[in-house]
Amino acid sequence: MNIDMIRAADRRLDGHVRRTPLLSSPILDEIAGRRVLVKAECLQHTGSFKFRGGWSAVSALDDAQRRAGVIAFSSGNHAQGVALAARTHNAPCVIIMPANAPAVKIANTRALGAEVVLYDRATEDRDDIGDRLSAERGLTLIRPFDDAEVIAGQGTCGLEIATQAAAEGITDAAVLVCCGGGGLTSGIALALTTDAPGLRVHPCEPAGFDDVTRSLAAGSIQRNAALEGSICDAIVTPQPGNLTFPIMQRLCGPGFAVSDDDCLRAMALAFARLRIVIEPGGAAALAAALFHGDALDSDAVIAVATGGNVDPVLFARALAMDPQTA
């Protein structure tokens, strides 16, 4: 994993990825007590940064692999990112999802041309199904974060942040990233360490599901005690990846843990002040920037709003909050 892989991924993504804007509002600056810039990855194709990694991985396949197709396990943003990337490359795509996944997620993934294979969480093992399908059809597995080409794709977001921060005159800043398995966090950190070394990456996670923050503090991989109970489902993972953790250990930290209510308030402020839609797991970094910045000493903070795929009922709950009572 190095910067050359990220630059190569960026060349493959060029003309296909959306170069997302860096947004700001004087009111958010005032709340945070410093400049706040929001990298709006919710505006990316399929509504999250996952399209970058999906495109990077699919576009790195050779012709035979592409013709055979790809497979991914996901009921969320990774599924949609991989599905759209595969469709555009005319590669068959199988997405394995639990049968009790929300109907809208199944429908959205099918609408992107993927073959959705459902399994019963109680009686079936998804890895067995995946192994069987891969063996039968020669499918290439695209992992959500512990995959070098996926990390390289997510790192292209870091290249853009480096360029956009320089254009804003920012050479010294904290970069807060909503973090699940660490693919985006490690990719951005790799990109910034060469292209904008004054920008330091901090992972942001839901309180109670802060495996990366605890792993960085302990110096070894720590697991989450539970995997359910946060509204930030997009960034709840069992533990940091074997590829991503050493990168984060070298380049990132410390992490932030934020409450569900912090995320809902950040969503409400992003609605009112930036006019973007972010999902709870995509709001963790902005929540940390706005409500937990005491630990930071930089004049500017860049928060990555990683995704915007949120149920209208949950979004309405965020809108009903008084966003400024942190």
Place this chain on the structure above:
Amino acid sequence: MNIDMIRAADRRLDGHVRRTPLLSSPILDEIAGRRVLVKAECLQHTGSFKFRGGWSAVSALDDAQRRAGVIAFSSGNHAQGVALAARTHNAPCVIIMPANAPAVKIANTRALGAEVVLYDRATEDRDDIGDRLSAERGLTLIRPFDDAEVIAGQGTCGLEIATQAAAEGITDAAVLVCCGGGGLTSGIALALTTDAPGLRVHPCEPAGFDDVTRSLAAGSIQRNAALEGSICDAIVTPQPGNLTFPIMQRLCGPGFAVSDDDCLRAMALAFARLRIVIEPGGAAALAAALFHGDALDSDAVIAVATGGNVDPVLFARALAMDPQTA
């Protein structure tokens, strides 16, 4: 009014305006039956295109005028656009608003550094107050649409559309613009007629408040019968402007009239598919593109989402709609 004024405004705006993205979603294409691209001016500073015209007008003042300051009548997006432009230029700014304007709009305008002067709609005449303040302090009035520098500023949005459409390979398209007094509509039309002559502008208005559509059909300025009763408050004006109407008559048409429910459904689709927040008056063009495109014969439509300043309660009402039952 000509293209040179728009190019000059664009040079003054450069580095200050946000170059807003052109967003899209395969699901919106499917609903409309053609390619749909959305120019997301809701992501502009202060949440609407009005910042362009405000900046253009303030930056065109000479030093003495700028020191004396500016004045505007508005309770909405124009107020905020002018206030932020004036503050950045260190120009004093007076905004005259009805005393019964929503508290949040008054607070937002004050937060941008403007002096807000309230008047009683029943007993006071706002023009008298404006004339008195202007005479006392030498303030320059910035009209919301019938002002050449304001039209030039709004026209910069058209220059961006021309460049972005060309990058997407689009040379023939309908450009739908949410239309109040016609400043944005006429400015975009002027820009496109030289920079992208295959793109034709159509104004979009709330049904029952379609003065521009009727004026274009009649060949002379028509007035709205009423000024209240639409949720699209941002684009309800008494009649097209004396400067804007001849431009629209020469370059635009025919117009579209859309219902409040069409706008709410377009807001819900923009939330779910583009992850942007648009206000009802900023959704009229997208509503026309999605639900009233039968009258169009182009393969692509570009809808300008003009603003995103919407009350959370009203936005929640849009979220509760089933967006696809048009």
